[in-house]
Amino acid sequence: SSATLNIGQNLTFLDDGPTVLDKTDLYFANSGTVSGTGVFDYSVGADAHTTYSSLNSDFAAITLAGTVAGNAITAPTVTWASETATTAVFNVSFDYLTGGVSTHETGTLTFDKVAGTYTVDLADPISAVTISTVSNSSSIVGYAPGSSTVDNTQPDVAVAQVNTNLFIQFTGYAEPGSGTGANNLKAGSIDGNPLTFVNGELITQASSYVSISGTANGVAGDTMGKGEVIDMDFFTTNPTGFTSLTPDAQVSSMFLKFDGIGNTEDFIVILKLYDPTTNEYTTKAMYVENSDIFKGAGTGPGIYSGVTLDNNDGLLIIESNDYNAAGQHYVLVGAQITPTDEGITGTAINLNGAIGAGGASTTFQNLSSDSNDLGFKISDIGLVSTTTTAQNADLTFNVTVKDADGDTSTAQQLDVHVVNGVTYTGTADAETMQGTANDDTLNGNGGNDILQGFAGADTLNGGDGNDILYGGAGINHMTGGAGSDTFVIDPSHLSLHVADVIADYAPGQDVIDLSDLLKSLGANAPTNDALADASVNVTFSGGNAHVMVDDNGTAAGANMVEVATLTNVAVGSTINILYDHNQPAHTETVTV
Template identity: 75%
Template sequence: FQVTDKDTDTAQGSFNVTIVDDVPSVTVVAASAVKAALDETATSSGVATINTGAIVKGNDPDVSGSGYISTATSLGALVTVSALFGADGPAASASTAYALAVTNANSGLTLTDGSAISLQLVGGAVVGVVSGGTFNGQAAFAISINATTGAVTVEQYLSLDHPNEATTANSFNSYDETLTLASGSLGVTVAIKDGDNDTATSNTADVSNQITFDDDGPTVLDKTDLYFANSGTVSGTGVFDYSIGADGHTTYSSLNSDFAAITLAGTVAGSAITAPTVTWASETSTAAVFNLSFSYLTGGVSTQETGTLTFDKVAGTYTVDLTDPISAVTISTVSNSSSIVGYQPGSSTVDNSQPDVAVAQVNPNLFIQFTGYAEPGSGNGADNLQSGSIDGSTLTYVNGELLTQSSAFVSISGTANGVAGDTMGKGEVMDMDFFTTNPTGFTGLTPDAQVGSMFLKFDGIGNSEDFIVILKLYDTVAGTYTTKAMFVENGDIFKGPGTGPGIYSSVTLDNNDGLLIIESNDYNAAGQHYVLVGAQITPTDEGITGPAINLNGAIGAGGASTGTQNLSSDTNDLGFKISDIGLVSTTTTAQNADLTFNVTVKDADGDTSPAQQLDVHVVNGVTYTGTADAETMQGTANGDTLSGNGGNDILQGFAGADILNGGANDDLLIGGLGQDTMTGGAGADTFKLDGLDINDLIVDYSGIGGQGDKIDLTALFDTAPGGGNIGNFVNYDAGTGALSVDTSGSGNAANFVQVAELVNHPAANTITLLYDDGVNQHTTTANVV
C-alpha cells in the first residue's frame, strides 16, 4: 500500500491478513430412556450377525440350534448429541459417527455357572468374553452400534446368572429380574465432521445401564382395588396393567391363557360366600373374559349371583360386572305392625269402631291399606259378587278386573284378619293395597309400594279349604298396572306343626296352622316384570268364571306356577281365618359385598407372576372409605363421598355433587358431572375436570414448589396442533381462584366459562395445567395464561 503526506511526499508499505478456520465441537449425554432390552427366554437360536472376530460365539446347550438366543435393537441412539458445526456447517456425508467404547472391562455379569464376563473391543463391536469354566474364552454376548444412527444391537449367546431366585422370602417376586452392565463399563462417543473436513470427538457417555438382560416372565405393572355401587349397572373398572413379556400366546383357550386359575372368596353382609367359581369364557390378544358365580345368604336362603370379570389388555384395566345387585330379603308382617289404625273412608279421620278402612304399618316404609266387600242379603242377582266389566260381563273374570260388591267393615289385628268379622266367609272379599306412606282412609290412591312375594298364615285350616286370590300387579318395565287371578287348592298350603320353608322359617306353625306362599315366579311368565302392589282374597267363586293361575305351592326355582285353572274349580265355601299376612321385599339396603380375586399372570412357557390380590367392594349408599392400598372408587349419579385414604387412588364421582378426598399419596380425582368438591390431601395429586360450566371446588391445590399437584384439562378442549396459544383457551385469576376455559380458543373474554375455583388461591406460576392438541399432551403453567 502507499501513503502520501500534505506536500505529496509518498512512501510504500504492506500488512498481512490471517483468516482462521473455525472447528466443530460436540458433547453427548446418555439418553437414559432409550434401551436395548433383551429377554433371554428362547426355545431356539437365531442367526448371529455381529462380527466377534477371532472370539468364538458361545452355544447355549439349553437352547436348540446355534447362534443368538436373544437379540434386541434400541429404538434410536443411546445418547443425546449436542453438536456445533460452525460456519462450515456439517459435512455433506458422514458428518456424525457413533462408536462404542469399553471404559471398564469388568461387565459385572456372570454366566449361570458363575464364570465372569469381561468386555473387549473387537473391530468396533464390544464382546463379552467368558473367563473360566466350560465356555472359557467364548463370547457370551456382543454389542454393535450403527455408526450413522447410533442405534445399538445386542446379541446374547449364553444364558446369564440372574441371582435373585423366587422364594418365599421375596414373595416369589423375581420372575422378571433385569440385569444391566456394570456402571462405567460401556460408553458411546460421537465424532463429527464439518464442511471442510475439520473433526471433533465427544466425551464418552456411560450407557452401561441401557443394555438390559431380562430373565423373562410376566410382570404386573400396576393395579388397584375397586369400589363401586350396589345399584345401577352393578359394575366397576379398576387398574390391572401387566406385561406378558416376550413369551406371549399366539392362540388362546382355557388351557392357553394369560391367566392361571383365578380364585374368588369374600363375604356378603359379613357372611362368607359359598360355591365361588371363576371360569374362563373367551380370550384374544386384547381382552380376556371370565364368568363368575357365587352364592350368599339372604334371610336364611341361598341366593346365587353371577357376572363377568373382564381384563382389557390394551387399557390395562379389569371390570367386574354383576348381573344383579347384592340383595337382602325383608319380611314384614301384620302381626309385627308398629300400628293398625281404622279410618273413615275418604278422609284421615280415625275410626275406632268397625272401620271400613284400616291401615297397618308393617315396616317404616310399607303400609297395607285394607278394605272389604260382602254380598248383601241373599247374594243373588245384583247382590252377587261382581268381577268388573272389561269384557262386558260381571260374572266372567279377565285380567285387569277386580272383585267388587258392597263395602263391609274390616277387622285387622296381629292374630285375626277378616271382613265383617275376624274371619273370611262366603261372598266376602278382603282387599289390600300397598303404600310407601300412610294413605289413611283415601281409597282411590294408586299403590306405590312393591313387593316380590306374600304369604297368608291360617288358623284352624283343614284339608278341604280352597280359595281365590286376585293379584294386583305393576309392570316395572312398561310402567302399567293389571291384575291376575290365582286359584289356590288345599294341597298348596304348607301345614303345621313346624316352621315355614326357606326364608319363611320365621313363621311358626301349630298343629292346625297353614301357610300359603305366593312368589314372583308364580305370577311372572318368561320375560315378564311384574311386582305385587296389592291383592284380593275371597273364599268362594260365587259363580264367577274365567282363567286363573293354578298355584304351584312349592317355593323357589322349582315352584313356578305355569298351569291354569278356571275359577269355577273352587268347591269349598266354608271360609277360613287368616291369622297373619306377610310381605316379602327384596332390598339392597345394608348389603355390602367384599370380594377378593387372586390373579396370577402366566406366559406361554409357564412363567408366572406373583399372585395379585384384587379386593372388590360392592357398596350400598354413597359413602366410600378406602384403605392404605391403591384403589379405584367409582360413585353413582348421586352426591357421593369418596375417601381414598392411603395409596395412589383414582376417585371418580360421575354425576352428582360429589366430595372427593384423596388422602395420602398421589391421587387422581375425577369429579365428573355436578359441582364437586375435591381435596387432594398429601402427595402429588391430579385434579381432572371433565365438564364445562360446573365450577368444581379444588380445596387444597399445592403445585410447583409444594406437593406437585396438577390440573388436567384434556377432556375440555383441543388446541391447534403443537399446542397452539394456550392463553386463548385458559384463564386463571389468582385473586379469586377462578379457572376458566374457552373451548373455541378465541381468547375473547366473553367466551370464557369458569370450570373450577381453587379455594386457596395459589399463585399462577405454581399451577401446572395439562392439555392436549388431539394428538399429544402438553404441559404449561397458569402464569402464561
C-alpha cells in the same frame, strides 16, 4: 480348522416371565350401569402369544368367590369368551340369595391390555328385599266408597300405608242371609258360571265393612269367617276410597300371620298378578293346606325372621316361585283371602309351604279340596318388595398372567365391591372408587387410590398414599391426605364457572391436573411451559388461593375463570400445574 471350548457352567439362559406392574381393587355403585373400571397393568415379557384361544390366553384360569349381604355366592364361573392382542373378555356368572330365592347374575370381566385396566360389568343390579307390614303401618284410614271422604265408623274401604310408596287398599265381601243361591259367593263372569273359577276372575258378593289394624284384620269384624272375602290391592300412592283404580305397586312375595291357628284350618287365596313384560293382568287361585303354615313359638324362616310367633301363631308365605311357572314373570299387585270355597270349583295352585329355591309350587288341586269351614284371625299381613339399593356385593377375582411358554406371574387378587348407597370406604390397599351422579362420599384410606366422583357435589378423601382425586362435574370438596396427591379438575368447570375446593393442598408436593380442562380448549390449549404460564394464574384473596384459567387459552381476549379454591395455602406458595400429560408440570407462585 475347528476347536472345542469347554465353557463349563459359565453360560446361563435367562427366561423372563409375566409381571404385574400395577393394580387396584374396585368400588362402584349398585345402580345405573352396575359397572366399574380399575387398574390392571401387566407385561407378558418376551414370550408373548401370537394367537389367542381359551387354551392360549394371557390369563390362566380365573376364579371367583364372594358374598352378597354377607352370604356366600354360589355356582361362580369365569369363562374365556374372546381375546386379541389388545383385549381379553371373560363371561362371569354367580348365584346369590334374594328373599330366600336364588337369583342368577351374569356379566363380563374385560381386560384392556393397552390401557392397563380391567372392567367388571354386571347385567343387573344386585337385588334385595324390603318387608312392609300392616302392623308397622304409618297410618290406617277408613274411606267412604268412591270418594276420599274419611269414614271413622265401620268403613267399606280402608287404606294402610305400609311404606313410603306402598299402600294396601282393603275391601270386603260377605254372603248375606243364608249364603245360598244368589247369596252364595260368586267367581267372576269370564266363563259364565259363578260356581266355577277360571284364571282372571275374582270372588265377590255383597260389600261388607273391613276391620284393619296392626293386630287383627277381617271382614264384618276383626276375624275371617265362613263366606267372607278380604280383598287387597297394592298402590304406590294413596287410592283413598276409589276401588275401581288399577293397582300399580308390585311385590314379589307376601305373608299372612295368624293368631290362634289350629291344626285343621285351610283356605283359598286368589292372587292378583301383573306381567311387566307383556302388561297383562290376571288372577290365579291357590289352595292352602294347614300343613303349609309355619307354626309354633320362635321366628319365621330366612328373610322372615323378623316375624315373631308364639305357641298358637302361624305364618303362611307365598313367594314368586309359587305362582310363576317356567318362563313366567308375574308380580303380585293384590290378593283375596277366603276361608271357604262355598261350592266354587276350579283349578288352583297347590301351595308348597316351603320357601326358597326348593319351595316352588308345581302341582294343582281343585278349590273344592277346601274342607274346613272354620274361620281364623289374621294378625298381620306383610309384603316383600324387591329393591336394588339395600345390598352390597363383595367379589374376589383371582387372576394369574401366563405367557406363551407357560410361565406365570404371582397370583393377583382383585377385590371388587358393588356398593349400596353413595358412601364408599376403602382399606389399606390401592383402590379405584367410582361414584354416581349423586352427591357421593369416597374415602380411600390407605394405599395409592384413584377416586372418581363423576357428577354431583362429591366429597373425596384420599387418606394415606399418593392418591389421584377426580371430582368430576359439580362443586366438589377434595382432601388428599398424606402423600403426594393429584387433584384433577373437570373440564366442565371452565364453562360452568364452578370451582372445586381442595382442603389440604401441599405446596411443592401435590399437583393440580388441568390437562383435560385445557385440552377442551382445542387449538388454543397451551403446548409448552410459557403458554401454560400465560393461561393459568394462582391468586390469593379472602384467605384462600384461587386457581384461575383463561377460558380463551392462548387466544386473545382473556377472561380468567376460577376452577379450584385452595384453602390453607399462603401467598408465595408453589403450585404444581399439570397442563399436558406428556409434559412436566408447570409451577405457579401464589400472588396477591
